[in-house]
Amino acid sequence: MAGDPITEPEALRRLRLTDDPSAQYYAAWWLGRNRSTHPDTVPLLQQALRQRRPRDPGAGVEENAVARNAARALGKLGASATAAIPDLLATLDDADPGLREAAARALGDLRAEAAVAPLMARLASGPAVAGAQEPGTPRLQEPCDALLEALGQIGVADAVVLAVIRPFVGHERPLIRSAACRALLQLTGEAHWGEQLVALLQHQQLQVRRAALMDLGAAGWRPALEPIAATLAENSLKLIALRGLAEQPGASARDAGTVAVLDAMDALL
């Protein structure tokens, strides 16, 4: 995973190698992973994002893969990446669904309120259109889970936003239902969305149980503590979910609710 150990100047040098996408790919990942604060980092990642072009699946590590990693890296950089929000918004309209997905997630990570309207527009046609399977692929027309999760993360709880998300709670795919419930739980705090996620922890498919774990963790919904600990899935994932429950605003080692989460984590090590 870690690849070869390189320094920040070396990562920046590699990201400038526009004729070597595989060097750029690793450099973009490295700068995000290491939360680079160098003044050249954001401008170079913006350039890498603009380097995208129509997909050429036969081309190995192609430019769009670099652009995807650049989007993901920008999402990890926090406030210093706000200058790149317009580039990420433009990327939300790209023809490459993988790139739209990476841009949506990065905009969510950056809590970019300017993204709420374009994200809603991508979902507005509902499960029957945006959420329909693209013929000949396993993909949906839109990367619905990423779009829904970004709306939940950004945190604008207007009635119009909730109205766009709500129909996806009835989507035929449990992973999309899980993403919709997660967003609604984050935006409204209403327990019944959390209860639907808890119900998905019992789903027969491991993949769905894993997604529901991550979604409950992202929402930090503490009533899910015991169901999470009892879920049939890897301890590593349960620990990530419980971390989300522990890291709530105002959490302290002196309050019993937080200590209960930490005790459950200790038991999973």
Next chain:
Amino acid sequence: MSLSPPVADLVAAVQRADSALGLLQATQALAASAHPDGAACLVEVLGFNNPGAAVAAVDGLVAIGEPAVATILANIDGNNYGARAWAVRALAGIGDVRGLAVLEDALGQDIGPSVRRAAARGLGQLRLAGLPADERGPIAARCLAALLAGCGDGEWVVRYAVVVGLEALAPELRGDPDGTGAILSALERLSRDDPDGASVVCLRAALALSRLDPGAALEATDG
């Protein structure tokens, strides 16, 4: 009261299993016996690339405890990464000092965060009570050194497990002001700030500090 089938039958059932589910069920039955004669077979299961069965085998080895340690150590397979990871977990769960070197290596060098995590927990809970006093100190010092090095691990979950390990190790070092001081200052540092922004590590370190009663411990270092 029902008699459980002889261990040899349970072992034979594991060896006969011809499906993933069959192996899981046979392993669970053998593990439930917690009989030392099942240890070699349970260790073998760790190398079968069947995670469900491996979990059951680890549980069984931990239930057997000390009598399983020599078998686990003799069969550590440097070439089978998965089997080695499960063996580390079993050793961490048993807490026998003969596993110390394996746990040190695992925390310091293993590529799998889940293995380093288990090793960190294990280094905090080795059972030292039955050992001669002159052996306990050096062993506890090695555990402490490995855990202190683990504070800088790149994965939050490993740092979290290191905190849990340090808290568990602290009572063993009660008579050692330097060791106690090292634990408290490491926990103090981790409770203030996590290098990767994992505030759960800070919360856990603060909890450990509050449980270790820093006031009393500080008196020990002053003395």
